[in-house]
């Protein structure tokens with residue numbers, strides 16, 4: 001059975017409050033390892049608890065503070081901005097201030113394989129926002145997370161929306177030692193090239209199944225630099241679009257990569273799982 005690695009899932013979110021363990025069990029039974037990714041302190045802690053529930057076998061955690069969590073917001077989340085048929089998922093953010101010590105403590109847990117999700121998000125600013133101040137705060141926090149990742153010697157899972165240029169400048173300034181993934185990458189293949197040159201991997205998810213417009217990126221990024229992810233409960237791949245996403249659907253992302261690369265599903269599984277395991281330091 002091919003082994004897959006969902007490098008970015010949020011089974012630690014409330015969407016899975018009732019059945020998170022069942023969902024993770026289903027993934028493991030299908031040969032899928034999972035990293036649950038925190039977006040604030042509470043969900044980061046829950047990600048670490050899941051590792052313990054599964055004794056660290058195939059279930060891992062990443063801890064971080066998502067840039068949209070720096071402010072109190074209600075965000076309407078759609079899988080695809082152009083598809084108005086989909087139910088709107090509302091994301092309520094709490095407005096958390098970053099505490100280095102609190103994150104350092106959980107980041108040291110052996111079940112934590114990466115720091116994330118952290119990054120820059122210039123997409124969700126609202127009217128009346130002091131945008132220069134918000135950008136400056138997001139950058140300050142991201143620099144601190146790079147320092148933390150270097151301190152614990154773990155790679156990073158970076159979220160970036162409408163901010164690739166600023167992210168490149170920042171990463172050149174602060175030089176993370178382990179790199180990691182630019183998750184849910186939606187930039188051009190030229191922008192991807194800049195991250196690849198700097199040692200970053202590209203995270204591909206359900207967005208790749210929505211249309212052919214993602215194919216060029218999959219073609220241009222070498223297979224040894226691609227990792228796959230679901231970003232569940234969001235970004236559900238076709239043909240399940242509109243349903244809640246879950247780690248077992250990561251296979252559909254792999255199938256899309258296989259068809260664009262002209263390779264078998266087994267080859268994609270082997271390569272992307274190997275990439276993930278090397279990146280997370282899980283190679284024995």
Ligand SMILES: [Zn+2]
Nearest residue numbers: 008037117231
């Ligand atoms: Zn995410």
